[in-house]
Amino acid sequence: MRRFFLIGVLVAFGAAGIMARQPAGGPPQVAEILKVKDNLYVVKGGGGNTAAFITRAGVVLVDTKLANWGERIMQQVRTVTDKPVTTIINTHTHGDHTGSNEYFPASVEVVAHVNTKANMEKMPAFAGEKAQFLPDRTYTDRLTLGSGDERIELRHFGPGHTNGDTIVVFPALRVAHTGDLFAGLGTPLIDTKNGGTGVAYPETLKKAAAGISGVDTVIPGHADVMPWSRFVEFGQFNAAFLAAVQQAIKDGKTAEEAFAGLKLPEQFKDYQIGRGQANVSAIYAELKK
Ligand SMILES: [Zn+2]
Numbered sequence: 001m002r003r004f005f006l007i008g009v010l011v012a013f014g015a016a017g018i019m020a021r022q023p024a025g026g027p028p029q030v031a032e033i034l035k036v037k038d039n040l041y042v043v044k045g046g047g048g049n050t051a052a053f054i055t056r057a058g059v060v061l062v063d064t065k066l067a068n069w070g071e072r073i074m075q076q077v078r079t080v081t082d083k084p085v086t087t088i089i090n091t092h093t094h095g096d097h098t099g100s101n102e103y104f105p106a107s108v109e110v111v112a113h114v115n116t117k118a119n120m121e122k123m124p125a126f127a128g129e130k131a132q133f134l135p136d137r138t139y140t141d142r143l144t145l146g147s148g149d150e151r152i153e154l155r156h157f158g159p160g161h162t163n164g165d166t167i168v169v170f171p172a173l174r175v176a177h178t179g180d181l182f183a184g185l186g187t188p189l190i191d192t193k194n195g196g197t198g199v200a201y202p203e204t205l206k207k208a209a210a211g212i213s214g215v216d217t218v219i220p221g222h223a224d225v226m227p228w229s230r231f232v233e234f235g236q237f238n239a240a241f242l243a244a245v246q247q248a249i250k251d252g253k254t255a256e257e258a259f260a261g262l263k264l265p266e267q268f269k270d271y272q273i274g275r276g277q278a279n280v281s282a283i284y285a286e287l288k289k
Helices: 007-021 070-077 114-121 128-133 201-211 228-250 255-260 276-288
Strands: 004-006 032-037 040-044 050-054 059-062 085-089 109-113 137-139 142-145 152-155 167-170 175-179 217-220 263-265
Touching (some): 228 255, 228 263, 228 276, 255 276
Parallel strands (some): 085 109, 109 137
Antiparallel strands (some): 050 059
16 A cells, blocks of 8 residues: 655645755855766756766856856866867756856857747847857757767657756766756746646656666756656656646645645655645646646
């Protein structure tokens, strides 16, 4: 018999957890570089996790944090290599992942999913002259960059956090950067204005888990590096969340009642559920259409 816990009871703890990690004054203002494996590093701080993949030709960055973090990213990267940045991959449109694109020379190739480019084109941060920092190259399902032990695979499995989420796989190192499709262990942000969907999210995660093989380590969008098995588990969490909401709809509950009475398997009791009510409401709105 599977054990369940009542999700509403944990709201208070979830909120306390978030506050504990972000003391007064907000998140840290200093970037920090950590080695993930061999020639792959993660730069923490200032928004989303930036990956730095050092190739023979130069540095490939995955995501560029908030605006005005370019110099702090490069101060950290220069502690491990003198090579210039040649490529930026933006995992999705959000300003805490694309904000410092403008710091880098226009000659740097920016790559993203085709829907992410369309979403970025709507942002004031990429209007007018700043349109030069939009993606130069786009793809729809899959794109390969580089070759041999420097091969990088960009994969898109469908809508979730947004409609243009990329998972960046470094096959030789068995590492993937998921962007905010998997930001960390908790209820994800569902950005419906940029094509995100709570209904399709679990299916997208399931396809990703099935479609990506040979990876043992994940760089989440925001959380610390962890085993790839946590990404697979995160997919199961979202499937359980959606199933519980669908049941609440069947039972005739309001979105508020649904969240208050939501039961999820015991294995997910450590998940942050700060966005739980918002996600229940998003799923209700989607299913009413
Ligand atoms: Zn995001």
